Amino acid sequence: MLKESDFPLSIQIKILGRIVQINAIYKSLIQDILDFFSINENEPKFWGTPDVQLFINSKHMSRYMFRSRMKNQFLEHVYFCDGLDTKNLKKWEFLTPPLPPFESSGFKNQLIAIHAGAISDQNKAILFVGDRGSGKTTLTISLANKLHYEYLTDETVVIQRHTDYVYSFPRLVLTRTSANIESVKNKYRADKLVPKINKTGAQVSQIYFLNPTSSQPVGIFKITSLEAILKLFESYRYIGTSIENSSSTLINLSEKECFRVSYTAGDFTSLKNAESLIYKNLIREQQ
Known part of the structure; x- marks a missing residue:
């Protein structure tokens, strides 16, 4: 059973006016995300209560973390929850990418x-x-x-x-x-x-x-x-x-x-x- 404690690294980034918290195992993934969104390492890491949290068990960003995929293309090791509801982690099974997490409640239809x-x-x-x-x-x-x-x-x-x-x-x-x-x-x-x-x-x-x-x-x-x-x-x-x-x-x-x-x-x-x-x-x- 996946637990929050399995992801020792966390960083918050502001994307499109929302706070997205990234929880990861590997520093290399965190750096990939900072580079992808042109965020400097010395910027604040925590902004407040997140709109959505992502839990990613991957060493690096794959192409489907930031671009849409077809049904036969798979994105593994990505889970999410709304806000602080970490007891209800769900696998990211949408065809849209998790970065940004447009299908989460903090983004969808907005x-x-x-x-x-x-x-x-x-x-x-x-x-x-x-x-x-x-x-x-x-x-x-x-x-x-x-x-x-x-x-x-x-x-x-x-x-x-x-x-x-x-x-x-x-x-x-x-x-x-x-x-x-x-x-x-x-x-x-x-x-x-x-x-x-x-x-x-x-x-x-x-x-x-x-x-x-x-x-x-x-x-x-x-x-x-x-x-x-x-x-x-x-x-x-x-x-x-x-x-x-x-x-x-x-x-x-x-x-x-x-x-x-x-x-x-x-x-x-x-x-x-x-x-x-x-x-x-x-x-x-x-x-």
Whole structure:
């Protein structure tokens, strides 16, 4: 029978406004988690009563601790409980990952996600929405550095349901070694690539929808809320809240100032030209 005392190491991390307590056997796992979320070792280890606790009997993070899996793919040695209810440990059998534990009561039906990167300035969040391989990470990291904006996330934007509030969600940044979306990815802590990480969150101000094509020239175009809502629904990701329960939040986001950014797919020079247009547009907003 699994017991709390079997896990001598504990650390608390704040993820998306919630306190998650990690209970482990191996220091190497704790370090993997700190690196994954770009948390410094000298930051506070205990914040208060946890919203959820995870009990992980593994030496290192496996890929399915932070990404969804198929039914025939297994995640072993991970248990959880809500709050301090350690007498009722349950095996993590959800297809969604335990980090963050979106299916636990502290997260479920409270957050929505879209496939996007985000930076912020003066509590205003700028989103870059795009498919896999569209250049989200490149734009997010590069513009955060050029504009001296704060980094929120480069892969998944998480928003509090019924609001336009984007949470800080820094994780390991995975950069491709070529334009091929199947290419090997290099791994970096987010805090090693950007000047500053936003530790809390910001309100959505603008949304840029990345539109790599084979025919259109580089350009940036303001779009209607109707076009924006269609693209937002295409970019929705499940993290414990159904698309039906996410719809009002997505509709609200479509009313923000939204742009379509066109450039040549797989062409790094074309992507950088598009980045220049976004940069100029954001500089104008500051003036």
